[in-house]
Amino acid sequence: MLWTITIASLLLAGLVFRQMFRREEEQELAGEDAGLAILEFGRAFPDEAIREMITTANGRTVFLRLHDGKAGCMNAHGHHYSCHLIEPGTVRVNGAGPKRLDVKFANAAYEGGTFEFRDERDAAEVSLWLLGSFMPGIASLDPQAAGQPH
Template identity: 55%
Template structure:
């Protein structure tokens, strides 16, 4: 009489374990904006995020910072690679789909790629952030007035 209760208990425990394992696996595979913001804050504690846009697959995030700079985060497992974009260290062009950007990072080439967004408007806004982070400075000193 006790064996049916033990068997039912084992079956229920197995089902519960499998559901919890599947949920934990899902959480590990899917990065989110909150985790990205936390990782960026740990990497660059003096930078304040003003706005953030995720790619369509939510595997990468572009951020606009408080002082006009831009940042980038790429998901790697449960953590993010965070990068502060320096002036003149990024090249962008439109992706063939029209909803993305092809980005080349001069200082971290393994982050290069084509990043697709949910709309062309978001891609345009991110490209303006990247353009706004570029502050060209001349190596030439001005000549004295004659």
Template identity: 50%
Template sequence: MISWFAIVASLFAAAYIYQRMKRQEAEDLSEPDEGQAILDFGRAFPDEAIRAIHPTADGHAFFVRLHDGKAGIVLSQGRHYLCHLIVPGKVRITHAQSGRGLALSFNDTATFDGTYEFPNAETAAEVSLWILGSFSS
């Protein structure tokens, strides 16, 4: 009788631990990681040196300033990040209605199209200057 009780208790404990681990994993996936975004951008574009990075207000996109005046974007897709080098002439940029965001429309890929809100207007202005600066080179 005691052995059946021990087996049932062990199964309940294992199920509880499994559910806690799954819940923790789901929480970890819900928060994009700036460090992982930097690593993934470095893997996608190994010849590009990152000078600065700014996350959006929700943290699901990161804008990257590169050493030679170019700019890039990194989108969070769960555990994975999509990386794109912004090419002059392939993107249209406008300011969002809120004043803290940028609306981007890419000619070469619609995956990165959207409105990106930043924590403040200064960050949005700085990122827009990065993108516009990449056009001059």
């Protein structure tokens, strides 16, 4: 009986340690994925400078805010990303809940879908980036045309 309890305890301890190491690995990979996303997008679009990026809650999709008002989207497919530069007028964004956005791309339907973010702030920020990508050239117009005071 003592041997059975000892073996069961050792198996349980092994499972607990395995789960702890798995969580640490996932956290390390999440940090590496952000760097990998930047490198992959830079390779796909070398002339675009990234200002900010937000990942979805599951870490499979990265939305990028670019230097000139445009936006980008990257979906993870295994160990690589498909990079998508969002052209003005090619995206539809609908709210699908407090932390979720339903995004449809006219020129890449397979890239769209419903994306869940870590919090409402991230979802709102990404929706502003995507809606701002409708007319990225408006920032170069005079302030009155852009709806801003002089």
